[in-house]
Amino acid sequence: KQEVTQIPAALSVPEGENLVLNCSFTDSAIYNLQWFRQDPGKGLTSLLLIQSSQREQTSGRLNASLDKSSGRSTLYIAASQPGDSATYLCAVKGGGNKLTFGTGTQLKVEL
Amino acid sequence: DAMVIQNPRYQVTQFGKPVTLSCSQTLNHNVMYWYQQKSSQAPKLLFHYYDKDFNNEADTPDNFQSRRPNTSFCFLDIRSPGLGDAAMYLCATSSDGYEQYFGPGTRLTVT
Numbered sequence: 001k002q003e004v005t006q007i008p009a010a011l012s013v014p015e016g017e018n019l020v021l022n023c024s025f026t027d028s029a030i031y032n033l034q035w036f037r038q039d040p041g042k043g044l045t046s047l048l049l050i051q052s053s054q055r056e057q058t059s060g061r062l063n064a065s066l067d068k069s070s071g072r073s074t075l076y077i078a079a080s081q082p083g084d085s086a087t088y089l090c091a092v093k094g095g096g097n098k099l100t101f102g103t104g105t106q107l108k109v110e111l
Numbered sequence: 112d113a114m115v116i117q118n119p120r121y122q123v124t125q126f127g128k129p130v131t132l133s134c135s136q137t138l139n140h141n142v143m144y145w146y147q148q149k150s151s152q153a154p155k156l157l158f159h160y161y162d163k164d165f166n167n168e169a170d171t172p173d174n175f176q177s178r179r180p181n182t183s184f185c186f187l188d189i190r191s192p193g194l195g196d197a198a199m200y201l202c203a204t205s206s207d208g209y210e211q212y213f214g215p216g217t218r219l220t221v222t
Contacts, residue, residue, distance in 0.1 A: 004153075034210065043117075043201055044154070044213040089153065097142055097161060097208035101153035 002027045006102035021075040021105045023090035028068050035075050036089045080109045115214035123220045132187040132217045134202030143185040146201040197221045
């Protein structure tokens with residue numbers, strides 16, 4: 001059974017700092033990995049999707065990497081802003097159409 | 112803009128009183144999902160439709176049912192809500208199980 005872990009569970013950084021969020025998964029037989037952002041009381045916004053054959057994806061200040069063999073992904077956020085404050089979730093897609101989610105990292109970017 | 116829409120955004124129901132949550136999409140995706148998310152937890156997949164084929168998760172209670180009358184709409188029916196069913200319900204869509212797009216969610220309160 002796939003298990004997804006995100007460390008740390010919570011993170012507080014000053015504005016402008018570069019930061020890395022970590023995601024690990026137990027079964028490396030995945031099709032893709034997706035990073036989401038969730039604001040309090042809201043739905044999930046897809047940030048980046050990495051196919052199993054890819055090593056990284058970039059969108060603006062966000063860069064996600066994938067090391068499938070070691071079961072790890074990182075989300076790098078450059079020059080953090082208060083508007084980046086949210087919970088970040090990673091999810092992996094294995095066989096079938098099911099995503100397995102981690103419990104997220106709650107990020108707070110302070111002025 | 113193409114999107115996933117959920118109605119209502121907030122729903123209050125009484126213990127044991129049936130309730131229906133609605134999801135519609137303009138993405139023309141063939142796969143639609145329903146997730147339950149409780150506070151500070153990862154989203155939990157309840158079931159999904161691949162085209163017209165219904166796929167139930169093994170641990171989804173019988174109290175939860177779903178209907179998909181056409182490509183655009185999907186409904187979540189809770190036949191007899193209990194206090195433990197209070198949660199955020201998230202609808203998502205994808206094209207053939209690729210990247211998932213989420214709606215804003217419906218917050219269900221059971222009194």
